[in-house]
Amino acid sequence: MTTRVDNPHVGPDIGPHIGILLIGDELLSGKRRDKHMPAVIEMLHERGLELSWARLVGDDGALLERTLVETMGSADIVFSFGGIGATPDDRTRQCAARAAGRALEINTEGRAILEDKFGHDAYPNRIHMVEWPEGSRVIPNPVNRVPGFSLGDHHFVPGFPNMAWPMVGWVLDTHYADLHVAERNVEYLVEVFDTPESALIGLMQSVMDAHPAVRIACLPAADGQRKIEFGVRGRPAPAAEAFDALVAALNESSISTGACTSR
Known part of the structure; x- marks a missing residue:
């Protein structure tokens, strides 16, 4: 007997691709562990969306610029974490400007925020935190008010989770509310026993061809x-239909199956 098990954290390639850039040598050296990806996955899930990809990049400016050239050349929504401070090892702002082919400028709204917060102490160094590529927009920071910035569909936030996560949530709710989906994705699972993968290729391909939405x-x-x-992932109705078709095909081929309770 087989059972469907709902797992709302996964789904098919529906809607825009959403990616994250995790920036910092400390992540690659193991000095710090990333906490952003699980948080973003959960925030997206709450809005009926899902993460398509993640990249981890060190503080190498040339490599970061090359990465941003590639991601800015796509239609993806991208959240970038870290490297937007004013110290010399923070290179994300400069790399974003070069990748976009735009000059850096002190953002007018960002300057007003920093001057209101720091007064004369905004100069000469803190002001660089709002030196962004031309045409950037403010992402409000509810913790210490030092903003992040958006450039097109790329959104740059600090590496500190307590600041970054509400800023990402604000971007999702302010700029992408039309993409939110009330119906959550599900995953249906079934185990197959004593059968090599090679014997399942044709069966699997036929079900995939008949159900492209999952x-x-x-x-x-x-x-x-x-x-x-076997996992079938998608919106509830098409996923259930594809899962039923998969189980029927397995049964017709006299392939031994069993239930899977959770992932």
């Missing part, structure tokens, strides 16, 4: 058992 994946057991877990 994503179907197979995951062999890593513990030496001859077992494969």
Whole structure:
């Protein structure tokens, strides 16, 4: 017997691709561990969206610029974490400007925020925190008021989670409210026993071709058992239809299956 198990944290390639850039040598050296990706996944899930990709980039300016050239050349919505301070090792603002082919400028709204917060102490150094690519827009910071910035669909926030996460939430609710989906994604799972992957390729392909609105994946057991877990992911109705078709095809082929309770 097989059972459907809802997992609202996953889904198909529906809507825009959303990615994150995690910036900092401290992440690559292991000095710090990333906390942003799980938080972003949860924030997106709450709005019926999901994360498409994540990249980890050090403080190498040339590499960061090259990465931003690529991501800015796409239609993706991108959240970038870290490197927007005023110290010499913070290079994200400069790399974003070069990648976009724009000059850096002191943002008028950002300057007003810093001058209101710091007064004369905004100069000569703190002011660089609002020196952004031309045409950037403010992302409000509810913690210490030092803003991040948006450039097109790229959104740059600090590396500090207590600041970054509400800023990402504000961007999602302010600029992308029309993308929010009330209906959450689900995942349906079934285990297949004593059958090699090679024997399932044709069956899997036929179900995928018939149900393009969902994503179907197979995951062999890593513990030496001859077992494969099939996952069908998508909006509830198309995912349920594809899952039923997959189970029917397995049964018709006399392939042994069993229920999977959770992932």
